[in-house]
Amino acid sequence: MRISIKSKQALRxxxxxxxxxxxxxxxxRAEELVIPLEVPQLNFIGVGVGAYPDYLGSADYDVGAxxxxxxxxxxxxxxxxxxxxxxxxxxxxxxxxFGPAALWRLSRExxxxxxxxxxxxxxxxxxxxxxxxxxxxxxxEIRRLAGVGAWALGDVSGVDNGWTAGINAYATQxxxxxxxxxxxxxxTYGSGNYMKEYFGVTPADSLASGLPVYVPGGGARxxxxxxxxxxxLSLHWHLGVGVMYSRLVGDAADSPLVALEGSKNQWIYGxxxxxxx
Numbered sequence: 064m065r066i067s068i069k070s071k072q073a074l075r076x077x078x079x080x081x082x083x084x085x086x087x088x089x090x091x092r093a094e095e096l097v098i099p100l101e102v103p104q105l106n107f108i109g110v111g112v113g114a115y116p117d118y119l120g121s122a123d124y125d126v127g128a129x130x131x132x133x134x135x136x137x138x139x140x141x142x143x144x145x146x147x148x149x150x151x152x153x154x155x156x157x158x159x160x161f162g163p164a165a166l167w168r169l170s171r172e173x174x175x176x177x178x179x180x181x182x183x184x185x186x187x188x189x190x191x192x193x194x195x196x197x198x199x200x201x202x203x204e205i206r207r208l209a210g211v212g213a214w215a216l217g218d219v220s221g222v223d224n225g226w227t228a229g230i231n232a233y234a235t236q237x238x239x240x241x242x243x244x245x246x247x248x249x250x251t252y253g254s255g256n257y258m259k260e261y262f263g264v265t266p267a268d269s270l271a272s273g274l275p276v277y278v279p280g281g282g283a284r285x286x287x288x289x290x291x292x293x294x295x296l297s298l299h300w301h302l303g304v305g306v307m308y309s310r311l312v313g314d315a316a317d318s319p320l321v322a323l324e325g326s327k328n329q330w331i332y333g334x335x336x337x338x339x340x
Contacts, residue, residue: 105133105135105339105340106132106133106134106135106339106340107131107132107133107337107338107339107340108130108131108132108337108338109130109131109132109335109336109337109338110128110129110130110131110335110336110337111128111129111131111146111333111334111335112126112127112128112333112334112335113126113127113128113331113332113333113334114126114330114331114332114333115127115331116325116329116330116331117174117175117176118171118174118179118320118325119261119311119329120262120311120315120318120320120321120325120326120327120329121174121175121176121179121325121326121329122176122324122325122326123174123175123176124330125175129145129146129147130144130146131144131145131146131335131337132144136151136152137155138155139152139154139155139156139157139160140152140153140154140155147166147167147168147169148164148165148166148167149164149165149166150162150163150164150165150194151163151164157200158197158198158199158200159195159196159197160194160195160196160197160198160212161193161194161195161196162193162194162195163191163192163193163194164191164192164193164194164214164216165189165190165191165192166189166190166191166216167187167188167189167190168187168188168189168190168218168222169187170184170185170186170187171184171185171261172184172185176324176325178272178273178274178324179272179320179324179325181268181271181272182264182268182271182272182274182320183265183267183268185222185223185260185261186220186222187220187222188218188220188222188223189218189219189220190216190217190218190219190220190226190227191216191217191219192214192215192216192217192226193214193215194212194213194214194215195212195213195214196210196211196212196213197210197211197212198210204237206235206236206237206243207234207235207236207237208234208235209232209233209234209235210232210233210234211230211231211232212230212231212232213228213229213230213231214228214229215227215228216228218256218257222260223256223257223259223260223261224256225253225254225255225256225257225258225259225260226253226254226256226257227251227252227253227254227257227284228251228252229249229250229251229252230249230250231247231248231249231250232247232248232249233245233246233247233248234246234247241294241295242292242293242294243292243293244290244291244292245290245291245292245293245305246288246289246290246291247288247289248286248287248288248289249286249287249288250283250285250286250287251283251284251285252281252282252283252284253281253282253284253315254281255279255280255281256281257281258279258280258281258282258284258314258315259278259279262277262279262314262315262318262320262321263277263278263279263318264276264277264318264319264320274319274320274323274324275319277317277318277319279314279315279317279318280314282313282314283312283313283315284311284312284313284315285309285310285311285312285315285329286309286310286312287307287308287309287310287329288307288308289305289306289307289308290305290306291303291304291305291306292304292305298339299338299339299340300336300337300338300339301336301337301339302334302335302336303334303335303336304333304334304335305332305333305334306330306331306332306333307330307331308328308329308330309328309329309330309331310327310328310329311327311328311329312327
């Protein structure tokens with residue numbers, strides 16, 4: 064089957080358009096809600112706009128925007144930015160990816176919920192780590208692919224002194240000449256220190272807010288699924304729309320910040336546009 068340049072572009076922009084939905088604004092505050100699809104050898108710049116929880120576990124939603132981009136380093140190597148998260152793929156391989164990752168985990172402060180707003184504030188945190196993955200491409204249809212990936216990131220700024228890790232799986236399927244659908248699922252684990260900082264309620268928090276003291280342990284944080292669609296308007300301009308549902312589980316779901324004042328069900332909606340060359 065002969066694949067047009069526009070069809071190739073349609074798939075290659077998919078990563079950034081739907082990835083932007085997971086990194087919109089500051090409410091998400093975590094790399095784990097980014098959708099890490101990748102296709103090599105193109106450069107992009109764009110912006111995503113969407114609705115997201117006020118904090119991870121919140122029942123209140125905000126609207127925000129985030130930039131994203133991807134820049135080739137030659138061959139299959141690249142640098143990718145999705146909002147507050149960046150990755151560098153060091154492998155010049157059509158299937159395997161591996162390299163360093165960095166996350167600017169944004170602060171929790173001035174949230175809409177008046178009770179949670181009395182719980183301790185959390186400063187911005189810098190997280191560093193590694194990511195890796197494998198991508199399978201259909202040799203007869205470049206827009207059809209499937210992949211799996213994993214990541215691990217640790218706080219190096221002394222905010223929570225913890226770490227998170229996760230796995231994800233995804234696939235894409237063309238449904239029209241210039242329309243591609245995508246979907247996937249993922250899972251995130253948080254260490255004890257991370258969970259205590261972001262889901263815990265200290266004695267001082269309890270006194271200020273009236274919430275019960277809560278000390279979570281390390282374990283599964285959430286499971287999630289997502290779907291997206293990409294429309295190519297021209298060789299260079301592309302649009303996308305998507306939705307992600309995340310279900311907090313374990314000690315994260317049992318936190319008073321979630322169970323009493325928020326929601327275990329987290330939704331992210333977004334749309335994005337980009338220019339590719």
